[in-house]
Amino acid sequence: MSKHLHLSRRAFLKAAAAAVGVGALAACQPAAQPAPAPKPAAAETKATAAPAAAAATAAPKAAPSSSEAVKLNFVCDTINTGHVQVRDKWCKQFNELHPNVTVEHQPVPQDYNTKIQTLFAAGSPPDTYRYLQEVVPIITVVAKNMHLRLDDWMKKDNYDLNDFRKDAVNLYVWEGGTYALPRDYGDQNLFLNLDLFSKAGVEPPPVDWTETGFTFQKFLEMAQKLTVKKGDKTEQWGFLVNRGWRPWASWVYNNGGTVVKRDAKGVATEMALTEPVAVEALQFLQDLMYKHVVAPRPDIESEMGGFELFASGRVGMMINNPSAVNQYRTIQAFKWDIATLPLGKASKRGTGGGGSGWAAGATTKSPQWAWEFLKYISTAQGEQDEVAVGATTPSRVSVVTSPQFLDPNKPPAHSKGFAQAQEYVVRDPVNVRWPEVFNRIVTPNMDQLWSGAKTAAEVTKTIKAEADPLLAKG
Amino acid sequence: MASTTVTTTSRTPSSVHLTLGGRRRIGHTMVHLALWFGVVLMFIPLAWTISTSLKPVSDIYLFPPKWIPNPVRWENYREAVTSIPFMRYLWNTVVITGLSIVGKVASVTLVAFAFSRLQWWGRNVLFMVMIATMMLPPHVTLIPQFVLFKRLGWIDTFLPLVVPQFFGGPYLTFLARQFFMTLPRDLDDAARIDGCSSFGVYWRIIMPLARPIVIVIVILVFNGTWNEFLMPLIYLQNPANFTLALGLRMFQGEAATSWHLLMAASLLTMLPVLLLFFTAQRYFMQGIVFTGVKQ
């Protein structure tokens, strides 16, 4: 046997054990200091002097005074790196205010819903987190006792909800209880390429949500003037159909329809898309792509997504929400602005919208500090922090009308439309089975509308037939 | 008793599948052409990644795309590395990957040895069981496994990511087993006759011959753990523990994606794996291997 390889089995096992030991040590080391304090992504704005801000940050009457160490976690999706830094900052500042409380920011870079559901399912729900009700409807939250009920805490502190948009607050209220504080409240707006409008000699649409002259027909004419064809190929599109749920629902609302019928409590009971006004609105959208050909078909649009098509200057109008403004601001090649959505047969406009909120897990070890933290991050200053890094539509009136959010130095020039549109938001359907109905029935069937395979009448009929039984069970 | 002398026969790759003589040059040219066609296909995404990583934000969405960025923004790389704790994530990833490689190579070769060179009761059944564990989609074992690790107190540590690597893995074990089974038995038998223990056969006979497959395992484990995403996402919570794969996703938001930073960071993350692959090629070029036994 070779003299060189003198390694006996015992020695090998010893080496392996040592390796495992070292590995275990390395892995068991407590997490080092959190990410170093980063420079803010944009200059921090001073707190606005709005009275609401003062009221919200006023010290509560019964100040929590425990001196024992408390550790909470704060789980959020990342949105962008600026937001991650803002949240790190919040946790740090909260700790400076209350040295005995450490809130650990735990960002979730992707698959946020999977992670949250895993945490709840495994019995270790987050202490505080960003709550999205498209994923878990508020009914489910209440029925399964997932969140801390905030009413008693709000009463104890005389918490002022007046600065928040009332509808935003109501998103998190069910059966008399409040289960989250509003973070943002978005809506749908029309985004325009102003250069294309002036090139075609077309007046841009109005910006006031109370006006009534901007009809579907007017909109169609505008889109047709903005569409430029070269032979067989279309070089420039008048409009881009955003096939997202809230954008298309907005057309239904604007034509006087609704998506679901609700009962007295507000729970969705059946689909209402088969009503003539709803069918008409959806058919109008399909016609834009296939009959009038002023909007690209989905397969044509698909190379990089709708925004990229708009950003490359080939689309006159598209629908999007305010949190996308950051991305639109990277466009340097042309001027852009926002406007209202067209008004059809409805008496007043409606837009799809909603928001996310800050919630605390029901089984958190320290409800009082979870509440304190929620209060802290939903102050006007907290919302301004997020405004400074973009991608949010604040739920506080004072913030959404503040100069920091409206920022006249940057497009869109008519950013006050964002704030005004918040008053026209129609709430998403509320039903325990809604996520399933939406993902399993509505979306695939709407795909057939977008692909031109079926008419709006057929699609809505199928949706109603399949969805109603599920909604009834909810 | 027969003495064992071992001759070395070269197992270097040879152009045995191209015809000899004067036609070799045409054959070579054809090969080069075919390869270059493929190379171009492979390079398009890389070219786009490099190009985007050096663009100013306003140029990202231009269409047709501007392939040569002007101005060339090297600052993107600095920004990418500073807007997330890049070095911290890099270190975490290195630790996890390094430990994983050690654990996997050791455990996988041992287990593959058992499945290929030893006879024992239940061997074939257990082999099928091992293969079968690859067939159940991980999404349905995600939560039970999470609960298990939670009970152990391993959440938010590297343990769930590293410890299982020391306990084999069906894919790589299967691969190693196949490779081991191509090695002739005579070597084993000769060694045993000389009084070698099973471990001796493993260590002195099989492992030296297994160098190509060990290199492959190292490359695969490196690539796998370096870019592994779902497990770190579920088990790591404190961002100080994050890996590079998680850090990269931070550039991708629901409302906007910083493509230039994402591409810059992606390129930096890609480099170690490519480097390892490139240098490991050495072992696929030579490979002087013991192959024959003369008695």
Added chain:
Amino acid sequence: MTAASRELVRERPPRRRSWRKFVRKNYEGWLFASPWIIGFLLWTLGPMIASLGLAFTEWDLLSPARWVGLENVNEMLRDPLVGKALKVTTLYALVSVPLSIFFGMSLALLLNAKIRGLRFYRTAFYLPSVLSGVAVALLWRWLFSPEFGLINLMLSYVGIQGPSWLGDERWALPSLVMMSVWGVGASTIIYLAGLQGIPTDLFEAAEVDGARGWDRLIHITLPMMTPVLFFQLVVGFIAALQVFTQAYIMTNGGPNNATLFMILYLYRSAFQFFRMGYASALAWVLFAYILVLTVLIFRSSSSWVYYEGEEKKG
């Protein structure tokens, strides 16, 4: 062969009296395999059994699971999407696996030749598996774009009007197959390792016999590569039947469920519809499906796979 080794070959179940002998004969195998066995018992078996149990429940992740017996199975039989998903998944696997093996093996043969710049070529082909998945997805979406993409552009030079690829119900699945074949370079290293292992004295002997390149390929290389090919076939099918990420990122199961892979449907059931019980049932059906297929491949292997190091049965 000695009597002792003959004992080893016959794997008999133990009898009371020869328990010690049985342990002595077999403990080594168990010892060497113990890392996997222990790991399996610790964190694989438990969760697997748990998920099997979940298949008979209705669990919304938030309240305790509710036992429903075979209701999930009944529902699966009536669910048209299950049949669709199985069809999509099977079709994808049947096409992409043979293609991948063919191209992967061919590429490895090319990359095994003694040509200049070999290291560069091999690394270039390995690139797809290293690139960020997001960049890859984005790029392919652009490549497949009906109006502006490279593929249709090149087709138009030849006078063909390309389809909508990812947006076309009939072409979405083939598009994903194309993407998977593009990534074949990753498996090349495995083929290369196998090719490395073929002793060159075989080739020398063949040359002496006057065999030409093609004959050498058919009669030496391929037979000697059958262990690797077998491996790629088995793991290829197991992986192809569990495809998830591409469908999730590129097409999200559409258009109109044309790329609704089984695991995508399963994932949605678990995390979007809150029906983890149903998802578990789907998972186990997929498991059984893959298992049957794999056993068939294994059974067939004795007729076409050649192991040089096979035990001589004596």
